[in-house]
Amino acid sequence: MSAAPPGVLLFEGGTEEKRLAAATRWAKTVNCPQKKDGKPCGECPVCRQIDARAYLDVWYFDGRISNKEDEENPGVVAALRIENIRKLKAAIGVKPHGEGKRIAIIQGMYSTREEALNTMLKTLEEPGDFTLFALLVPQRQQILPTLVSRSLCLTLPWESSASATDEKFRPREDSLGEFIEKGNAEFLDQVAAKGEFDAASAADLLTACQRSLIRAVVNEPRSVLDNSLMAIARAPERFALCSRWLAEGQEMLTLGVTPARVLEALGSRLYALRRSC
Numbered sequence: 001m002s003a004a005p006p007g008v009l010l011f012e013g014g015t016e017e018k019r020l021a022a023a024t025r026w027a028k029t030v031n032c033p034q035k036k037d038g039k040p041c042g043e044c045p046v047c048r049q050i051d052a053r054a055y056l057d058v059w060y061f062d063g064r065i066s067n068k069e070d071e072e073n074p075g076v077v078a079a080l081r082i083e084n085i086r087k088l089k090a091a092i093g094v095k096p097h098g099e100g101k102r103i104a105i106i107q108g109m110y111s112t113r114e115e116a117l118n119t120m121l122k123t124l125e126e127p128g129d130f131t132l133f134a135l136l137v138p139q140r141q142q143i144l145p146t147l148v149s150r151s152l153c154l155t156l157p158w159e160s161s162a163s164a165t166d167e168k169f170r171p172r173e174d175s176l177g178e179f180i181e182k183g184n185a186e187f188l189d190q191v192a193a194k195g196e197f198d199a200a201s202a203a204d205l206l207t208a209c210q211r212s213l214i215r216a217v218v219n220e221p222r223s224v225l226d227n228s229l230m231a232i233a234r235a236p237e238r239f240a241l242c243s244r245w246l247a248e249g250q251e252m253l254t255l256g257v258t259p260a261r262v263l264e265a266l267g268s269r270l271y272a273l274r275r276s277c
């Protein structure tokens with residue numbers, strides 16, 4: 001994915017800490033000069049500086065910092081005030097210091113004033129070749145739809161859907177992963193088996209799939225399903241397609257479409273998409 005990174009990534013879900021960690025990892029993935037298998041090394045000067053928030057090409061903004069605070073006590077994280085956004089906008093056409101990309105990590109956008117927000121929107125519209133954006137919000141509904149539509153949205157796992165369901169779901173996840181990878185019929189049999197999936201457990205599997213997609217995109221695969229999505233997650237268009245299908249699947253389930261049909265359709269689409277990678 002770092003070969004052609006998406007221009008605007010939106011990280012939602014998880015906790016504030018986890019969103020920041022995911023964006024930081026992404027910044028390292030884009031900028032680390034010593035990547036191994038697409039993963040940042042975590043040890044080179046670039047990775048270490050990014051971890052220490054001291055890398056010149058990673059900029060931090062937070063709409064919750066007041067303009068006064070920012071003026072009196074400017075820190076690593078800048079307020080989203082118009083002067084700062086203009087600085088970012090001016091820097092956009094300029095080559096970054098390092099060999100990678102300049103990354104603007106932006107939090108607290110929902111509390112940004114309208115004037116600053118408009119400038120921000122214009123900045124995002126013309127990101128140029130050197131700059132990428134990471135927008136961090138609890139939920140995408142908290143920011144303007146025009147911003148969301150420009151972004152590749154990554155939903156981190158919500159705190160409540162933690163490991164309890166993980167164990168129960170692992171076999172189902174595994175068989176979906178194997179199906180995507182090799183087209184094994186086991187998954188289709190499982191889906192068609194009476195009583196195997198109701199709407200809730202099918203929705204859980206879609207959520208698990210979404211989590212896997214995130215782990216794939218940040219290069220931290222842990223399961224068969226994660227691995228099966230690695231190639232898909234690398235290309236932004238395929239990633240976007242996959243996210244959309246998962247969202248559509250959830251919607252169909254809430255509309256009362258038979259869970260087996262939803263999962264079958266999703267599995268087949270992902271299988272075909274995997275073949276096209």
Ligand SMILES: [Zn+2]
Pocket residue numbers: 032033034035040041042043044045046047048
């Ligand atoms: Zn590195």
